[in-house]
Amino acid sequence: VRAPRCTRSGSCTCRGMASERRLSGYVLFSGNSHIDLATKIASRLDQRLADAVLTNAYDGETYLEINHSVRGKDVFIIQTGAGKSINDYIMELLIMAYACKTSSSNRIVGVIPYLPYSRQSKLRNRGCITAKLLASMMTKAGLSHILTVDLHHKEIQGFFDIPVDNLRATAFIMQYIKENVNAPAMCICVAY
Numbered sequence: 001v002r003a004p005r006c007t008r009s010g011s012c013t014c015r016g017m018a019s020e021r022r023l024s025g026y027v028l029f030s031g032n033s034h035i036d037l038a039t040k041i042a043s044r045l046d047q048r049l050a051d052a053v054l055t056n057a058y059d060g061e062t063y064l065e066i067n068h069s070v071r072g073k074d075v076f077i078i079q080t081g082a083g084k085s086i087n088d089y090i091m092e093l094l095i096m097a098y099a100c101k102t103s104s105s106n107r108i109v110g111v112i113p114y115l116p117y118s119r120q121s122k123l124r125n126r127g128c129i130t131a132k133l134l135a136s137m138m139t140k141a142g143l144s145h146i147l148t149v150d151l152h153h154k155e156i157q158g159f160f161d162i163p164v165d166n167l168r169a170t171a172f173i174m175q176y177i178k179e180n181v182n183a184p185a186m187c188i189c190v191a192y
Contacts, residue, residue: 025106027070031079031092037113038078054092062088064095070105077108077143081116090116090134094141101142109145110138118152135159 027050030038042049050068057063077100079093093110100108120130138146139161146164151157157164177184 025072026074026076027068027105029066029075029077029096029100031077031089031096033080033083033085033089033092034078034113037080041078041111052096054096056088062091062095064092064099066096066099066103070100070103072104072106074107074109075100075105076111078111080113082114086116090137094137097138097141097143107144108142109147110143111147113149115146115148115151115156118156129159131156132159135161138162 026047028038028042028045028047029052030042030049032054038049050066050070052067053065055063055065077093077096079089079096081089083089093112097108097110115131115134117130117134135156136159144162146160146162147167148164149167149169151166154166157166173189177187177189181187
């Protein structure tokens with residue numbers, strides 16, 4: 001089956017509609033950290049979340065059952081590091097990435113709006129650089145790309161041996177304030 005040709009002039013070198021067809025070769029998964037966010041992302045992309053079941057045994061071990069083929073597909077795992085069970089969420093992400101890696105997926109992209117342990121990026125008094133440890137674990141588990149928002153220190157991108165896209169949320173926050181706050185000039189934003 002040949003991909004539809006671009007509707008622009010005959011000398012156009014873009015891939016035209018072939019790239020749209022290629023996008024159907026991706027799969028969205030969600031961990032348990034923020035299922036509502038993952039559902040909204042999937043809805044926005046006019047996709048459904050792939051069927052995967054994450055459960056915990058009585059001893060706390062995490063079990064994963066993927067009920068969707070990922071062979072040869074690009075996989076996006078949506079999992080944030082915010083909440084009460086940060087370490088459990090990290091383990092879920094690592095297990096999902098490794099399962100997709102061993103199932104011969106094409107690329108595995110971690111969509112991690114809040115990257116956990118990003119504040120632990122400097123060596124302090126006989127401690128360790130936990131952000132580097134997490135970067136190594138994510139890469140070893142099979143992630144081939146990371147999408148995150150507003151890293152605590154942008155230098156953390158250097159801890160990874162894979163591409164990291166550190167998106168900035170400032171423009172979206174400013175737009176929201178202008179549209180939804182009665183007196184935006186009187187607004188003060190505080191980050192903790």
